[in-house]
Amino acid sequence: MARNGCAGSSPAPGTMFFVYILESQSTGRYYIGYSELPDRRLAEHNSGKVKSTRPFRPWVKVYVEQFTTESEAMSRERELKSKKSRTYLRRLIELTHHP
Numbered sequence: 512m513a514r515n516g517c518a519g520s521s522p523a524p525g526t527m528f529f530v531y532i533l534e535s536q537s538t539g540r541y542y543i544g545y546s547e548l549p550d551r552r553l554a555e556h557n558s559g560k561v562k563s564t565r566p567f568r569p570w571v572k573v574y575v576e577q578f579t580t581e582s583e584a585m586s587r588e589r590e591l592k593s594k595k596s597r598t599y600l601r602r603l604i605e606l607t608h609h610p
Contacts, residue, residue: 522547528584530591532574532600535567541600542570543591545584549575574604 522528529549533542533556542564546552553572556564564570578584594600 522581528578528581530576530578530584530587531572532591532604533564533570534573534604535564536569536571538567540567541573541597542567543588543600545581545588574600574607 526547528545528547530543530545531549531552533544533553534540535542542556544552549572553570555561556570557568559565559568576584576587578587591600591603
């Protein structure tokens with residue numbers, strides 16, 4: 512299975528893709544990913560199945576965006592990761608919690 516739980520398979524019609532930001536409750540670190548099933552993916556991060564996030568558990572989902580295609584989600588994931596700015600991510604998260 513691919514690292515995000517969705518690459519390599521043909522999605523069913525109407526399938527949605529989600530870009531998510533997780534925050535480590537132990538360190539405050541952010542993790543950005545994408546998946547068809549973000550809640551299941553969060554469970555995988557918290558159960559230790561994802562090597563890169565295992566040391567920073569537990570994680571909480573703090574931000575989600577929805578896309579109609581996997582390529583859109585992948586592009587947005589890359590865009591967010593390229594920012595490399597905690598300040599940018601924090602502002603993005605705050606905007607969704609305080610319109």
